[in-house]
Amino acid sequence: DQQVKQNSPSLSVQEGRISILNCDYTNSMFDYFLWYKKYPAEGPTFLISISSIKDKNEDGRFTVFLNKSAKHLSLHIVPSQPGDSAVYFCAARPTSGTYKYIFGTGTRLKVLA
Amino acid sequence: KAGVTQTPRYLIKTRGQQVTLSCSPISGHRSVSWYQQTPGQGLQFLFEYFSETQRNKGNFPGRFSGRQFSNSRSEMNVSTLELGDSALYLCASSFGPPTPARLKLRAFFGQGTRLTVV
Numbered sequence: 001d002q003q004v005k006q007n008s009p010s011l012s013v014q015e016g017r018i019s020i021l022n023c024d025y026t027n028s029m030f031d032y033f034l035w036y037k038k039y040p041a042e043g044p045t046f047l048i049s050i051s052s053i054k055d056k057n058e059d060g061r062f063t064v065f066l067n068k069s070a071k072h073l074s075l076h077i078v079p080s081q082p083g084d085s086a087v088y089f090c091a092a093r094p095t096s097g098t099y100k101y102i103f104g105t106g107t108r109l110k111v112l113a
Numbered sequence: 114k115a116g117v118t119q120t121p122r123y124l125i126k127t128r129g130q131q132v133t134l135s136c137s138p139i140s141g142h143r144s145v146s147w148y149q150q151t152p153g154q155g156l157q158f159l160f161e162y163f164s165e166t167q168r169n170k171g172n173f174p175g176r177f178s179g180r181q182f183s184n185s186r187s188e189m190n191v192s193t194l195e196l197g198d199s200a201l202y203l204c205a206s207s208f209g210p211p212t213p214a215r216l217k218l219r220a221f222f223g224q225g226t227r228l229t230v231v
Binding site: 004006034036041042043044045046049089091097098099100101102103104105106 | 117144146148153154155156157158161168169171203205207210219220221222223224225
């Protein structure tokens, strides 16, 4: 039972354009959501997060949107750069006070120069 | 400040053997969690430790076990290895259980140990 789903295994975007990565979840008890970026042969690197009490969080070129009624999370990267090419994982935390994250299967983003 | 260190980076084992993987968290971090990454499955939670106590466990068979030492270093052990255990095993560390303070909600990952079972 995949509680966090990333339905697009891959995405290609032109440099300078917007990248939109999507994530759907099923458990309404998730209270915190995160995005991690992973390059080959490296561990995941934290990108941005959002609490369930918010609907938007921005950090530079990265913005995460949360639609609780639709149980949908999205990451916007504007403008996209070739260095953004990586696998992006969304993750959700089912209960407070734990690092037991539930991860999606990842979306491979390729930014074309 | 050194990051999360996992050893060894690569490992090849034979089916039926056992293996021990090590994780040294970032200095000052007392929480360590372990994940298994396989193609198509994303990252699956294995365990979470804080102050030498297991706080959470994922849905893995009893062949998977772990522990944390007083210096916060952690090890995970897999006994009676199966071909399906081939994966990237990732360790993540944090100051402690998440609090309302934003920075403490983040887990920092190591580079992982690539285990291949043949």
